[in-house]
Amino acid sequence: MNTSQQLKKNYHFIKYQKLIVVSVLIGFSSTLLAIILKRITEHYETILLIKAKEHWFYLFLFPLLGLGMIYFFRQYLFQKKENKGIREIFETTAQRRNSLPIYKIPSHFINGFITVIFGGSTGIEVSTVVATATIGSIAQEKENLFNRHKTELICAGVAAGITALFFSPFAGILFAWEVISKKINAVFLLVCSIATAVACLMLSLLDEKPLFTVQLQGWHWYALPYFILLGLLVGMHSVYLTKCVLFFKKRFTKIKNTATVFL
Known part of the structure; x- marks a missing residue:
């Protein structure tokens, strides 16, 4: 084996080592974020729902309060920067130089949390997807070796986030493939598998339940x-x-x- 071949082999070895490490970190961070968002949303949603059942006028007051809070945060905390949802991820993956800014994590976290607890007609899924995609995007920016794998690392964050919400790693990887990546390669399978495995391990250790469960009585x-x-x-x-x-x-x-x- 000549010198150039040896250098190329060492390069790939180091790259995959770092990909494994960063996949673990992305899986841990994305899962932790999704669990925290799910738990506090369920907690305060239950409290406000009980209040609304006790006093009917809260059914009209809470949505207005939620809209007002979201408007205030967007205008003053996030300086009028809008949240475009999953389209933000598409715009990022379409351009190599474009990345999801770090403020997207608290922005979507707060937006999803407030919208749901005050009765908005949405869930925390989109907020989780964009926030965890931002984690993957930030990880890509930290290492030059990952410049060609921004989409794969974003998919790793998304897959871990979906897994954390529904306790379904297959759904997480399938969503990342069909919606975000639209193609499969070795790096995609590696980082998404590791990230979802970390998510499953954390969910098992914390005895975390999915957003909803379906009881099967048998298949016909x-x-x-x-x-x-x-x-x-x-x-x-x-x-x-x-x-x-x-x-x-x-x-x-x-x-x-x-x-x-x-x-």
């Missing part, structure tokens, strides 16, 4: 057509919902621009 093959029909209906509904959101968002954006012109 005659139910298969109904599952296929359910998949088709849900797929059509998701496309319809996405198109509705984009349609109304586009219309409201035009209204805002028109108002700016008149002012």
